Amino acid sequence: MNSALALKKGISAELFKFRSTFVFWLVILAPAFIPTINLIVFLQRGDEILARGGTAWGNLMQFSTGPSGFLFPFFVFIVALFVNNIEWSSNTWKLIYTQPLSRLNIYFSKLIVFVLMLFLSLILYGSLLVLVGKIVHSTNPDLGFGNPLNLTIHFGNIVRTFLATLGFASIHFYISQKTKNLILPLGIGIGGLISFMILVRGWEYAAYHPYGFHILANGSNNGDTSTLLDNLRPITLSLGLFVIMTTIGAIDALKKRIV
Numbered sequence: 001m002n003s004a005l006a007l008k009k010g011i012s013a014e015l016f017k018f019r020s021t022f023v024f025w026l027v028i029l030a031p032a033f034i035p036t037i038n039l040i041v042f043l044q045r046g047d048e049i050l051a052r053g054g055t056a057w058g059n060l061m062q063f064s065t066g067p068s069g070f071l072f073p074f075f076v077f078i079v080a081l082f083v084n085n086i087e088w089s090s091n092t093w094k095l096i097y098t099q100p101l102s103r104l105n106i107y108f109s110k111l112i113v114f115v116l117m118l119f120l121s122l123i124l125y126g127s128l129l130v131l132v133g134k135i136v137h138s139t140n141p142d143l144g145f146g147n148p149l150n151l152t153i154h155f156g157n158i159v160r161t162f163l164a165t166l167g168f169a170s171i172h173f174y175i176s177q178k179t180k181n182l183i184l185p186l187g188i189g190i191g192g193l194i195s196f197m198i199l200v201r202g203w204e205y206a207a208y209h210p211y212g213f214h215i216l217a218n219g220s221n222n223g224d225t226s227t228l229l230d231n232l233r234p235i236t237l238s239l240g241l242f243v244i245m246t247t248i249g250a251i252d253a254l255k256k257r258i259v
Contacts, residue, residue, distance in 0.1 A: 010109030031125035056144035164217035167238035170245035
């Protein structure tokens with residue numbers, strides 16, 4: 001079977017498997033959490049918030065970036081857990097490896113679907129933020145949401161966050177393939193996130209902490225598209241870690257013994 005065709009079939013099988021499951025609804029509904037809260041806040045206190053200064057879109061992004069930087073890793077941890085836990089819980093790893101697909105095909109099909117889930121969730125999150133501004137503008141035009149938002153900068157920062165997330169996401173994807181224990185990877189993730197928040201206050205090497213790449217990569221939203229190319233180190237480190245962990249995971253999948 002052609003490798004590209006086999007990979008396509010593997011991806012289709014993975015997508016079909018998650019249809020109408022908890023993971024599917026998590027990917028769809030989780031991105032709406034912060035935008036929904038900010039919609040309520042700006043509808044009720046928009047005049048008070050804008051009275052403190054800044055632009056309407058700038059304040060909305062400021063109210064969104066901090067919470068999303070803290071909560072999004074937990075979303076990654078949970079999705080990584082359940083992408084592979086569906087095999088652990090149903091004890092179907094042995095059945096999967098008897099299919100007429102190579103182990104690498106199975107591994108990369110799962111990985112691609114996992115990465116696709118993260119990307120689509122972030123794009124949905126960014127789109128909902130734009131929608132929040134439009135809704136608030138329709139109810140209170142004086143706030144300033146009628147001014148154009150630079151969508152290139154906005155979604156460019158979304159892509160930056162996605163790329164900077166792939167490093168620790170690949171760690172958790174690998175762990176979820178190695179063990180069916182749900183507590184261990186979640187504990188590692190929480191420990192990694194908290195340790196970064198502590199170390200970033202003074203440790204000179206905190207910039208190399210994988211659980212902080214997505215925070216350090218946050219770009220500005222000053223309207224200058226050239227800022228999207230600023231501070232690429234956390235993104236580069238994240239992508240480097242992603243390549244390393246993906247390679248380790250692929251080698252491990254080839255050697256994996258299913259009893």
